[in-house]
Amino acid sequence: MVGEKKWVPYVLLLPWVIGFIVFKLYPFINSFYMSLFKRIRGMVEFVGFQNYIDLFDKDSTWGELFMNSIKVTGIYVFVTVPLILIVSLLVAYILSKKIKGVGLFRTAYYIPTVLGANIAVVILWRYIFQYNGLINQFLMIFGLKPISWLGTGWGAMTSIVALRVWQFGSTMLIFLNALKNVPESLYEAATIDGASKTSQFVRITLPMITPIILFNGVMRLVDSFQVFNGPQLITQGGPSDSTRVINMLIYQVAFSGSNDLYTGSAMSWILFVIIMIFTVGIFRSSKYWVYYQD
Amino acid sequence: MTTNKRIQLHKRKKRIKEIVKYTILVGVGFVMLYPLLWIVGASFNDGPMASFWFIPENFTLVGWQGVLKAPGWGSIEGYSMLRALWNTLQYTLPQTFFMTFTTLLTAFVMTRMTFKGKKIVFAIIIATILMPNTIFRIPMFAFWTTDFMLPFWDNELPFLSYLPLWAGALFAVNSFSVFMYIQFFRSIPKDLDEAAYMDGANTFQVLIYVLIPILKPIIMTVGLLLFISAFNDYQGPLIYRGATSTYPLSIVLSTLTVDSMTTYAHVYAKSIFGVLLLIIVFFSAQRYFVGNDSDSAIKG
Numbered sequence: 001m002v003g004e005k006k007w008v009p010y011v012l013l014l015p016w017v018i019g020f021i022v023f024k025l026y027p028f029i030n031s032f033y034m035s036l037f038k039r040i041r042g043m044v045e046f047v048g049f050q051n052y053i054d055l056f057d058k059d060s061t062w063g064e065l066f067m068n069s070i071k072v073t074g075i076y077v078f079v080t081v082p083l084i085l086i087v088s089l090l091v092a093y094i095l096s097k098k099i100k101g102v103g104l105f106r107t108a109y110y111i112p113t114v115l116g117a118n119i120a121v122v123i124l125w126r127y128i129f130q131y132n133g134l135i136n137q138f139l140m141i142f143g144l145k146p147i148s149w150l151g152t153g154w155g156a157m158t159s160i161v162a163l164r165v166w167q168f169g170s171t172m173l174i175f176l177n178a179l180k181n182v183p184e185s186l187y188e189a190a191t192i193d194g195a196s197k198t199s200q201f202v203r204i205t206l207p208m209i210t211p212i213i214l215f216n217g218v219m220r221l222v223d224s225f226q227v228f229n230g231p232q233l234i235t236q237g238g239p240s241d242s243t244r245v246i247n248m249l250i251y252q253v254a255f256s257g258s259n260d261l262y263t264g265s266a267m268s269w270i271l272f273v274i275i276m277i278f279t280v281g282i283f284r285s286s287k288y289w290v291y292y293q294d
Numbered sequence: 295m296t297t298n299k300r301i302q303l304h305k306r307k308k309r310i311k312e313i314v315k316y317t318i319l320v321g322v323g324f325v326m327l328y329p330l331l332w333i334v335g336a337s338f339n340d341g342p343m344a345s346f347w348f349i350p351e352n353f354t355l356v357g358w359q360g361v362l363k364a365p366g367w368g369s370i371e372g373y374s375m376l377r378a379l380w381n382t383l384q385y386t387l388p389q390t391f392f393m394t395f396t397t398l399l400t401a402f403v404m405t406r407m408t409f410k411g412k413k414i415v416f417a418i419i420i421a422t423i424l425m426p427n428t429i430f431r432i433p434m435f436a437f438w439t440t441d442f443m444l445p446f447w448d449n450e451l452p453f454l455s456y457l458p459l460w461a462g463a464l465f466a467v468n469s470f471s472v473f474m475y476i477q478f479f480r481s482i483p484k485d486l487d488e489a490a491y492m493d494g495a496n497t498f499q500v501l502i503y504v505l506i507p508i509l510k511p512i513i514m515t516v517g518l519l520l521f522i523s524a525f526n527d528y529q530g531p532l533i534y535r536g537a538t539s540t541y542p543l544s545i546v547l548s549t550l551t552v553d554s555m556t557t558y559a560h561v562y563a564k565s566i567f568g569v570l571l572l573i574i575v576f577f578s579a580q581r582y583f584v585g586n587d588s589d590s591a592i593k594g
Contacts, residue, residue, distance in 0.1 A: 008497065009409040016400040016415075016472075019465025024422055027433035034433060091322055094315055107580060108323045114576045115330070117526040119544040120565035124333050127342075127561075134332050137346035166326070218424065226428050229528050233548055247428055254432050255533050265432050272429045279424060 035265035044262075051266035062263060065241065065249060070274070073245045075157065077224045080164050084220050085213065088168040092175035093205070106173070113169030119233065122163065126150070126234045129159040150235060153242030160230035160243060171216050178212040179205065210290040218279055225275050246271050337562035357559025361567050365555040367546050368538040375546070375567055382525060382542035385456035389524040392463035393471060394517045398509070400466040401475030402501055406487060419476075422469040434458070435533055448536070458534045459527070471516045478512040479505075514582035518575070525572055543568050 038047040054060040056067065091109065095102055115121045128134040129149040136146035149155035182205060190200050206213075228247040231237055237244030246267065254264030328348070336343040337357050339350035364372040403409075404416060437443060438458040447457035466472060482505065490504045506513070528544040535545055547568045550561050 006409075009403050009407040012399055012403045012407075013409075013415070015396050015464065016466040019396075019462060019467040020418060020422070023434070023462045023465060023467045024425065024430065027430040027437065028425070030433035030436070031429050034436065091319075094319060097315070099315070099319070105319055105323060109326055110580075111330070111576075112326050114522055114572060115569050117523070118569050118572060119526070119528050119547045120568035122528075123547060123550060124329075124562065124565050127336075127558075128329055128332075132342055132344055134329060134343075134346065137344070141346055166329075222424055222426055226426050232528075250428060250432075251529065251532075255435070261432050261436060268429045268432060272426055275426050 031265045031268055034262055035269050037262045039260065039262065051263050052270070055263070055266060055270065062249070062253060062267075065244065066246075066267060068241055069244050069246045069249045070270075072157075072241070072243060073225060073227070073247075073271075076161065076227060076243075076245060077221065079157075080161050080224050080227075081217065081220045083161070083165045084168050084171055085217060087165060088172035088216070089175050089213075091168070092172045092179055093201070095172075095176055096179040106176070109172060110169035113167040116163060116167040117229065119229065122229050122233045125159065125163050125230070129155075129162075129234070151239060153239060156235040156239060156243045159234055160227070163230045163234070164224065164227065171220060174212060174216055175209065178209045182208045207291040211292060214282065214286050214290050218282055221278055221282070222275055225271065225278075333562055334566065337559055337566055339559060339562075340557070342558050354559055356557065357561075357563035360560055361563045364546055364564070366549070366553075367541065370555075373539060375543075375564060377539070378541060378543045378546040379571065381456075381540055382544070384453050385459040385527075385531075385542070386521060386524040388453055389460035389463045390517055390521045392460070393466070393468050393520050394513060396464060396466035397468055397471035397516065398475055398513065400472050401479055402505070404472070405476055405479035406484075406500075406505075407497075419469045419472050423473055431529075431533070438534070455536060455540060456534070459530045460524070468520065471520065474516055475509075475512060478509065482508055511582045514579050518579045518583050521575055522572065 035051055036046060036048055037044050038051060039045075040047075055063055057063045058067070095105060099105065131146060131148060131151075133149075135149065139146060147155055149159050186204050186208070187200060190204060195203070226247050227245050228251065231243045231245050231248050232251070235243040237248055250264050250267045250271070252258075253260050253267065332343070332346075332348040335348035335350050338353055338355070340352035340354040340356070343350070345351065362375045364375050364378065367373050367378075400419075404412065404419075435458075438447065447455055449455055453460075462468070486504055486508075487500050490500045495503070526544070528548065531542050531545050532548075535541060547565060550556065550564060552558055552561060
C-alpha cells in the first residue's frame with residue numbers, strides 16, 4: 001500500500017507458495033509418475049501405462065474389482081448429489097421465508113453435518129440400519145416388513161447414501177444465503193403481475209441462484225466421488241462388493257496388505273480424470289443454464 | 295361471495311399454508327435429530343434396542359460406568375479413552391490453529407496488496423479447491439516415509455509425531471479456507487484500511503487492529519470448520535497410524551464391536567463420548583457460524 005516495499009507481498013505469500021509446491025504440485029505430478037512403475041519381484045520397474053491397461057483387464061489382479069468400483073461409485077454419486085441438492089434447496093427455501101425460530105431449525109439441521117462425518121456416528125449408523133435397528137423399527141410401526149438393509153446390495157447402498165444426504169447442512173446454508181440475496185423487488189413485481197408462488201420459484205428463484213446450484217453441485221460431486229468412511233465402516237464394501245467404492249479400493253491396494261502404491265496411484269489418476277471430465281462437462285454446460293447477473 | 299367471506303377464506307388458506315410449512319420443518323428436524331436421541335437412549339439400554347421409542351427398556355448404567363475404558367485397545371484392559379482424545383487433539387489443535395491463520399494471511403495478501411502474478415495465484419487457489427484429495431494421498435505417504443522425512447515425525451514427541459496430519463496447516467494448503475476469507479475480505483470496504491494508512495499505520499497494524507476485529511465471525515467460522523474436519527478425519531490417521539498407544543479416537547472407535555467385554559450400551563456410550571468435544575465446540579462457536587437472522591458468514 002502506501003510506501004510499501006515491493007517484496008512484502010511475496011514474503012507474506014511464501015507459506016502458500018511452499019504449500020502449493022510441496023503439498024499439491026509435487027504430489028500431483030509424482031502420483032502420475034509413480035503410476036508408471038510396478039514392483040516386480042522386489043524391484044521397482046518402469047512399465048509405462050501397463051498399470052492402467054491392467055486395471056481395465058478383467059483377468060488382472062485388480063481389474064474386475066476396479067471396474068466394479070467405478071460402477072458402484074457412479075451409482076453412489078448419481079443418487080447422492082441430486083438428492084442432497086434437492087433436499088437442501090427445498091429446506092433452504094422454506095427457511096428463507098418468514099419463519100419463527102429460524103435459528104433453531106438452522107442449528108438443528110446443521111448438527112448431522114457436524115457429527116455425521118465422525119467415526120462414532122458412522123459406526124452407530126450400522127446399528128441404526130441393522131436388522132433390529134431404528135429404521136426397521138420405524139417400518140414396523142406401519143406394519144411393514146423389516147428389510148435386510150446391510151444384507152442386500154441396494155439396501156447397503158441406501159444406508160451409505162442416507163448417511164451422506166443426512167448431512168445436507170452446509171449445502172443448505174450456502175443455498176439459504178443465496179436465496180436471501182435474491183432482490184425482494186423481483187418478487188414484488190411478479191406478485192403485482194399475478195404470478196403464483198410456484199411460478200415465482202421456477203422463474204425467479206431458480207434462475208437467480210443457478211450460479212450457487214453450479215457451485216454446490218460441483219463441490220458435492222467432487223467429494224462424493226471420494227466417499228470412504230461410510231462404505232469402509234458401515235458395509236465394509238459388501239455385500240459382495242456392491243458398495244466397494246474406488247477410494248476404498250485405493251486404500252486397500254496402497255495401504256492395507258499389498259502396499260502397492262503404484263497400482264494405487266494409477267487408480268487415483270483414473271478417479272481424478274473421471275472427476276475432471278464431469279467437472280469440466282458441467283462447467284461447459286453452465287453457459288446454457290447458469291444465469292449471471294450484470 | 296362477499297368481501298368478508300373472501301378475506302376469511304384467504305386467512306384460512308394462509309393458515310393452512312403455515313401449518314404445512316411448520317409440519318415439514320418439524321418433520322425434517324425429527325429425521326435429523328431423532329437418530330441421535332435414539333442413540334443416547336440406547337446407551338442406557340441393556341442389550342440391543344428393540345423399539346423405535348428412544349426410552350430404554352432395560353435401564354442400565356454399565357455403558358457409562360465403563361465409558362473411559364477401551365478394553366482390547368493395546369491390551370485386554372485397554373488404555374483410557376482420554377488418551378485417545380488427547381491423541382486426536384495432538385493433530386486437531388495444530389491443524390486448526392495454524393490453518394486458520396496461514397489461510398487468513400494468504401487471503402489478506404490476495405485482497406489487500408498488489409503484486410505481479412496475482413491473477414495466476416488466484417486461479418490456482420480456485421483450481422485446487424476442486425482437486426480431489428485422493429490424488430495427493432499416495433505420493434504424500436511416499437514423501438513422509440522417505441528416510442529424510444521419517445525422523446521428523448517417527449518419534450514419541452507430542453504433536454510432532456502426528457506431523458503428516460497437520461504439516462500442511464503451516465503452509466495454507468486449504469484452498470477452501472482461503473477462498474472463504476477472500477470472499478469476506480471483499481465485503482469490507484477498502485476505505486477502512488486507507489484511513490488507517492493515512493494515520494500512519496503499517497500493513498501489520500492495519501491487519502491486526504483494523505481488519506481482524508471485523509473478521510472475527512469469519513475467523514470463528516473457518517476455525518470451526520477446520521476443527522470439525524480435522525477432528526472427524528479418519529483416513530489420515532488410518533494411513534499414518536503408529537504404535538497402538540498413539541491411536542486417536544477415530545481409530546479406537548472404528549474397532550468397537552459388541553463382544554464378550556463390550557455390550558451395546560458400551561458401544562453407544564463410548565461413541566457419544568467420542569463426539570462430546572465436537573458438540574461442545576460446535577455449540578460454543580455456532581452463533582458465529584450458522585449465523586443470526588440478519589447475516590450468515592458463509593458466502594457462496
